[in-house]
Amino acid sequence: MIKKWVPAAFGSLLALSLAATGCTGKQGDGKEKQVTITHYTIDSPDRTFVEKLVPAFEKLHPNIKVKITKAPYEQFDSKLQSSIAAKNSPDVTSHWGYGGFMEYYSKGMLMDLTPYLGDFKASDFNIPEDVMSIYQVDGKTYGIPLNSYVTVMLYNKDLFDKAGLSYPPTDYEDKSWTFDKMVEYAQKLTVDSKNLNEAQYGVDFGFGERDQRPQYFGAEVYSEDTWTNGGKPSEINLTKPEVVDAYKTIYGLIYDKKVSPTPAFSQSVSGQYGDPFLSGKIGMSVVGSWSLAAASNFNFKVGVAAVPYNPNGKVRSVLYVDPLFVLKDSKHPQEALEWIKFLISKDIQEQSIELSGGNPPINQAAAEKYYSHFEGIDPNGIKQVFEGAYKYGFESYNHLISNYSQINELFINELSGVENGDKRVEDVLPVIQTKLKELLDRVNK
Template sequence: MKNGRKLWFVMLATSMLLTLFLSACGKGGTSEGSSSDPVTITYYTIDSPDRTFVEKLIPDFESKHPNIKVKVDKAPYEQFDSKLQANIAAKKSPDITSHFGYGGFMEYYNKGLLTDLTDIMKADNFKASDYGIQDELMNIYKVDGKTYGIPSNNYVTLMLYNKDMFDKAGVSYPPSDYEDKSWTFDKMIEMAKKLTVVSDDITKTQYGVDFGWGELDMRPAYFGAKVYSDDAWTNGGKPSETYFGSPEAIAAYQKWIGLIWDQKVAPPPAFSKAVAGQFGDPFLSGKIGMSVVGSWSLASQKDFNFKVGVAAVPIGGNPDVRSVLYVDPLFVLKDSKHPKEAYEFIKYMLTTEVQEKSIELSGGTPPVNDNAKEKYYNSFEGVDPQVIKQVYEGANKYGVESYNHLISNYSQLNELLINEFQSVQNGDQKVEAALPGIQEKITKLLERLNK
């Protein structure tokens, strides 16, 4: 009797353990979570084909991570920042995004919007080299040694040029080699003069160059002048001083504006607006010989009705700063309820296979993963892949990260600059007359924002 009772207890205990084991397997059988019910994370991006391609990657990711569902939320570029702020205020924060709008990394960081990924990455033994990411790019999104973003794309500034226009004018093509010391800003002007035709008939008018090198506050850097004090790069993007009214900054802006009104080789805003309204980009109209732009414009080359070439940005006043870099990271926002699952999706986006696939799906998004770059260089029909590689490597070597990613409260600063520079770009006011007033307004704005 005693032995029978003991046997009964053993069977009961075994049954209970088996039940608990099966229950545990049912709850933790997926690779990521502790529940059989999948979690949903939201990826927030711009509503344009070169960004929403991510939707086509989701089925593959979800098949590999059955406990994670991914939802894509999107907004037009102009509404990106405002919608993000509204969603955060309404406790509807997305899980993953980037600085796809006017605002940038430091603005997000200083507002406390970003998750510190350091511990998650350490527990996962994350190594940038496993994803072909250079350490200097990873360092852009670190503060005090802590990681708040992981690079996913690597845009640069480069020059596109209209081969047909060059051929018709009998002008030699600009070089793609960043080590060619003869390729200077003055040499570019010399070429541009040979390409420019100004007529009362807009259909006959064409300009030699459109120099859209970075945002308005970045352009002095190309000419060797600075507009922000050095502490901006060490104190969270909050410069203690600005120098928009300095002689060096005035001289730099005069060189850029001088392309329009003194040299008359660059299109005035009215012309750009007229042809851009029809084509979306003045260069696409075929009426611009050389265009200094972000490399996202290279993805549009299939839409050109002329042969396009790719060249280096010429040497300006600062030989070490010739390209603005736009390294887009992916962030996990602070209010994310599923930071580990969001991190898994970010890692997926960095793999060589997915970075190569993204190039195809987006029409030419430049990868951050070095192992996928050959695929990128070979993605533009009619353009020599070795030339694109040479330009890209040179642009990265002589590049500086865009200020809109590194200056706090940049969206408001940028809006002020755009409004205040309109009269200068339109030719209604001289640079030297406008900049002291701009300097005063920027000083007051930063005093208010950086309290």
């Protein structure tokens, strides 16, 4: 398994060849047996749109019926585990809950697809091999990429214009756009006021999960062997000076520089979409590219920019590659694979961009349509940001680390005091270090 997305493979787009062939056995009368496969997803419009694709697939594959089941994000993992325990697991799903690929793999939930792939080639679907290999372990394939999100910086053009600031660049090679420059901009965009209607903040720096954020500053919470040891770190580095300094810088944006919103402020202005940036009270937001899908809901002009350059770190983007898995208990893996191949074909990925509101396709032949999807945002700028994010990206920790849902819960609980301004970073990190070691010793036996 690899941890890095090597972008060179994105340079070439190969022709798509999708064979719409049946794959089941015959009945006594010579007709193919009809089977039903289940696709389990999150109950949200950017995922449940697949229901609209089912008729076209079933027309191509009259022997295969597809049933869509769903659960809220908060219940996704628990309902999946319950269905597996009840011997009623779905056939196809993804890591759309708190856990990720390596957690599912370590729990023995995933089917090895290698025997069913036949002449399947990632290049036939314009999937770079290095992306495909994220979901391979010891030469065996356990997932096929579907969507490819990255970290982006969104910014409020109206607030920039009002402050007389030039727009940040989309070019990742422009090293004038630094973290310090971002803070300087943020100070000019911040309006410190106890009146909620007047208050605004310069930047919301939501880079990755809590344990991955130090990576932006060149600091590593986990030992290097984590990425070659099944997502199981041998050492935790939370008390190392560079890690402590990284966290102090991150939370210093809130309580020292006072250019980032407090959790209380964010919650008060987030509204139904749960994103404070949409309130128009945040100048810049470093966030996953899924927030672009809400572009039609912005009541201000929005731009997309590169995540700032940091001389201490090589990683500037978290990559969120969502795959599709066939669960180990599936009785119809070949039919499930036909459904997956259908969903990653160029035409269906292009349709999915429209139906989902802007899910980024893994099939790079459909990428141009994605870049042009967002009204009022320069397609070339989005393309340049994505290409830079691929080049300087690292796959999300929650996809690569075993038992991540428990680790994530620990970080959320223990860092809440720091995030609320009640505790100091240097006091909390040793506590997390001890508890995390105990947790990993217990779950990784």
